Amino acid sequence: xxxxxxxxxxxxxxxxxxxxxxxxxxxxxxxxxxxxxxxxxxxxxxxxxxxxxxxxxxxxxxxx
Numbered sequence: 001x002x003x004x005x006x007x008x009x010x011x012x013x014x015x016x017x018x019x020x021x022x023x024x025x026x027x028x029x030x031x032x033x034x035x036x037x038x039x040x041x042x043x044x045x046x047x048x049x050x051x052x053x054x055x056x057x058x059x060x061x062x063x064x
Contacts, residue, residue, distance in 0.1 A: 004012075020028060 016028070017025060
């Protein structure tokens with residue numbers, strides 16, 4: 001899997017600055033951060049549900 005290095009990250013930020021302008025860039029960053037936060041919370045919720053189902057399955061197997 002390719003990794004993004006520092007020069008590539010700087011190039012991406014410069015292109016974003018040219019496209020969106022300095023006034024919109026903080027709004028875009030905030031929206032991206034909120035989206036990432038929501039995605040992580042949703043992933044934790046899915047993982048928690050999967051663990052609960054596994055625990056229930058183990059308990060019913062032990063009772064039989």
